Amino acid sequence: MPATRLVDRGVIRVSGDDARDFLDNIVTNAMETVTPERAGYGGLLTPQGKIIGDFLVVAVPNAEGGGFLLDTSLLQIPDLMKKLKLYKLRAKVTLDDLSERATVIAATDGGRLPADAGLVYADPRLPELGERAIVDRDGADELVDASMDDYHARRIGLGIPDGGRDFLYGDTFPHEALFDQLGGVSFRKGCYIGQEVVSRMQHRGTARSRVVPVVFSEGLNPDDGVEASAGGKTLGRVGSCANGRGLALLRLDRVADALAAGHELDAGGLAFTLAPKPSFIRFPYPGEPEFGAAA
Numbered sequence: 001m002p003a004t005r006l007v008d009r010g011v012i013r014v015s016g017d018d019a020r021d022f023l024d025n026i027v028t029n030a031m032e033t034v035t036p037e038r039a040g041y042g043g044l045l046t047p048q049g050k051i052i053g054d055f056l057v058v059a060v061p062n063a064e065g066g067g068f069l070l071d072t073s074l075l076q077i078p079d080l081m082k083k084l085k086l087y088k089l090r091a092k093v094t095l096d097d098l099s100e101r102a103t104v105i106a107a108t109d110g111g112r113l114p115a116d117a118g119l120v121y122a123d124p125r126l127p128e129l130g131e132r133a134i135v136d137r138d139g140a141d142e143l144v145d146a147s148m149d150d151y152h153a154r155r156i157g158l159g160i161p162d163g164g165r166d167f168l169y170g171d172t173f174p175h176e177a178l179f180d181q182l183g184g185v186s187f188r189k190g191c192y193i194g195q196e197v198v199s200r201m202q203h204r205g206t207a208r209s210r211v212v213p214v215v216f217s218e219g220l221n222p223d224d225g226v227e228a229s230a231g232g233k234t235l236g237r238v239g240s241c242a243n244g245r246g247l248a249l250l251r252l253d254r255v256a257d258a259l260a261a262g263h264e265l266d267a268g269g270l271a272f273t274l275a276p277k278p279s280f281i282r283f284p285y286p287g288e289p290e291f292g293a294a295a
Contacts, residue, residue: 002108003117004146008164010074010099011134012081015060015067017092023068026087026193028174029057030186034068036061039121041184043174044083049197051172053080054163054184058121058134067094069119069134071104073163087193106132108146108154117143125182126280128158153242159213159278165224166211166239166247174198175207176249181281209236210283211249213275214267219244222268230258230265238267245275256286 014023024031029042036059043054055072072080077097084095106123107113107130113120118135135143152162160182161167167177179185180202187202201207216222221241228235228248235258236250248267255274258265265272277285284291 002111002146002150003105003113003144004108004148004151005140005144006104006106006132006151007148008074009071009104010077010097011102011104012055012070012072012077012084013060013067013096013098014070014084014093015065015096016094019067019093022088022091022093023057024189024192026084027057028179028185028192028194028198029183030189031057032189034059039124041124041179041182043179043184044080045174045192045194045198046170047194049173049194049201050170051163051167051174051177052076052083053169054177054179055080056121056124056132058119060119064119069098069102071132071134073169074099075164076169079169101137102134103137103140104132104134105140105143106130106151108150110154114143125160125184126158129155129160149242152240156213156240156242156245156247159247159275159281161211161247162240167249172249173201173207175201176209176211178211178281180207181283207283208253209249209251211239211247212252212281212285213278214238214246214248214265214272215275216241216244216246216267217271220270221246222270226268228265228267228272230255231261231263233258235265246272248272252286252291256291259286 027042034040040057044052053076055070058069110130113131118133120133123129239247
């Protein structure tokens with residue numbers, strides 16, 4: 001089973017009698033759906049609706065102590081811990097950064113991991129991403145035989161954004177990072193931090209910028225983070241790239257205008273086109289008849 005250790009991921013444990021309710025009151029996803037058999041995906045937002053951090057939420061079986069583990073960006077853990085402690089108030093919750101003794105591994109071919117690899121869970125964002133596991137750092141390298149590049153190439157090919165690479169923390173709305181397409185935000189549960197802004201974007205259809213997969217000319221890759229433009233107008237920025245494909249956070253209305261005017265889409269001197277729309281994306285693309293009504 002090809003698997004890789006995601007060295008850029010860390011682990012936060014949220015435990016205690018109030019752990020589920022505590023998280024449900026502040027994160028974007030509905031915690032009622034998170035069970036030992038099913039992980040969740042969500043994030044913590046600023047009051048203005050921008051993403052502080054995103055994470056996979058894994059329920060720990062009661063036999064192993066209960067509570068929840070957040071599989072998240074290692075660089076965002078200080079900010080997440082600070083905010084979680086701020087919102088804790090009198091809740092019966094214990095917060096622990098486990099990153100010095102726990103790490104995350106992931107299947108690189110979209111398959112399954114050995115059941116005894118650790119706390120194993122299917123990636124809730126997309127079935128094709130396969131399984132992940134939270135494991136002890138000691139001995140983790142014995143479980144992996146593939147590189148980070150292998151994992152990210154598959155992720156990019158599937159069109160799944162990665163925080164810090166394809167969107168900037170503190171500067172991106174959940175819709176822009178495809179939370180609404182990947183099960184990362186609930187529009188049915190009660191209030192959470194930033195909920196009003198997210199709900200307004202959903203109901204008014206005002207998410208003009210989106211992370212979308214793109215294909216570059218000649219199978220080349222531009223530098224990560226380069227500006228994308230067309231006809232002298234900025235479209236957005238390119239995120240992570242692999243094998244001539246990439247993910248880019250683009251103003252889709254400007255992409256539509258550029259294509260209608262016959263302008264070439266450019267990133268760092270490389271021409272690019274929108275890749276075929278992934279099956280999980282439900283919003284209209286430039287060129288589709290319904291684009292403009294709910295883009």
